[in-house]
Amino acid sequence: MHRIDMRFNGEGGQAVVLFAAGLVVMCAMVGMAIDFGHVYYTRTDLQKVADAAVFAGAQDLPSQGAATTSANNYVASNGSAGTTATVTIQQTYSANDTIAVTATRHVDFTFLKVIGMSGKDVSASAKARIGYYVGGAGLLPWGFVASNDSNSTLLQNPCYLGNDAFGVPQFKQNQSCTIKYGAGSSSGGDFGALSLGGSGGSIYRDNITHGSTLPFKVGDQVDSETGNVQGPTGQGISDRFALTAPSTCPGNARSQVLLTNADGSVSIRPGCESSPRIGLIPVVDKIQNPQKSTIKGFAYVYLSGSAGNGGQTQVNVEFVKFVTAIPGGVYRGTTGTGSSMVMLIQ
Helix, strand or coil, X not given: CHHHHHHHHHHHHHHHHHHHHHHHHHHHHHHHHHHHHHHHHHHHHHHHHHHHHHHHHHCCCCCHHHHXXXXXXXXXXXXXXXXXXXXXXXXXXXXXXXXXEEEEEEEECCCHHHHCCCEEEEEEEEEEEEEEEEEECCECCECEECCCCCCCCCCCCCCEEEECCCCCEEECCCCEEEEECCCCCCECCECCEEECCCCCHHHHHHHXXXXXXXXXXXXXXXXXXXXXXXXXXXHHHHHHHCCCCCCCCCCCCHHHHEEECCCCCEEECCCCCCCCCEEEEXXXXXXXXXXXXXXXXXXXXXXXXXXXXXXHCEEEEEECECCCCCCCCEEECCCCCCCEEEEECC
16 A cells, blocks of 8 residues: 555656646747747837838939838838838839838747847838839810910810929829810810710710720820710719729729828828729820810829719819829839829839
C-alpha cells in the first residue's frame, strides 16, 4: 500500500511540472498573439492613413511643395500619436505626376519583452498618380463653354474661370450654372445641346439618360443640336433622375453625393462616382450652329435639375472635382488637357 502511494505522488509531481511548463508555453503564445495582433492592427491602420494621404497630396500635383505639404498635413491630422510620414514626388509619365507616402509608427511590445524584443517599427506605403482625362464614352450631350465674355453674342458660361498654366480650362465651384437654355434665353438660336453620335430626339434623350455610346476625345469636333429639343431634354432628365443611387452611395441628394473639402473645394463622395446625378460634359470652345464645336477638355458636374415649363426647359449643373478614374477612359500626364483624376497604383 505504501508503494502505491509513492507511485501516485510521483506521477502527481510530474503532472504539476508538465502543467507549469504548458502554462508557460500557453502564456507565451497568448503574449505573442497579443503583440503580433497589435502589429497587424497598426499596419492596417497605417495603410488607410497612407492611402488617404497620397490622395490628399496628389490633388495638388504637379506642385511638389503643395503636394508634400498636403500629404504631411493629412498624416499629422489623421494618424495616431507617433505616426511619421516620408513623402516623395516622382515621375511616371510626366514631371511630378506621382506621389508616394510611407507612414510609420513604433509599436511597443508587452509580452515579447521577456525574450528581448522591445518593439517594432511598422510601416505601410501607398502611391498615386494624377492624370488628365482626354477621351472616352458616357458623355452628356451638352457643351460646357470655355468662355465668359460679357461682350460676346454667343452662348457663354458664367462658371468659366479661365485656363491654368497648362491650358486646362478651370471652372468656379459652389455655383449653379445653366448649360442647356430654354427658349427666349439663347444666343443666336443656340441652346447648349450637342449632337453626340447622331442627331435626333431619341439619341439625344438616351445620351442624357445613359451617356453617349460613342467615345470622344480632346480635339474632336462635334455638331450642336438644332432647335430647343425641349421635349427630349425633359424626358431624358426625368429618366436619369429616376435611376437609383449606387449601393455605395447614401443617396442622390447633393449633401449625399458631394463633399466639401477643407479648402472649400467640392469633390465627389467616395462610392458615389456612378451616381446618376454625376455627369461628364465636353468642354467646348463655342456653340455656334451650324459651325462645329471643338472639344477642349471635359468637366465633371453634379446635375442639380431642369427648370421651367414648356419651351423654357433648361438644365443646371454644378462643377465638381472628380478624383476617380473612369472605367474605359483615356488619361495622360499632368500637362494634358481635361479633367484630372487620381489613381491609386500601389
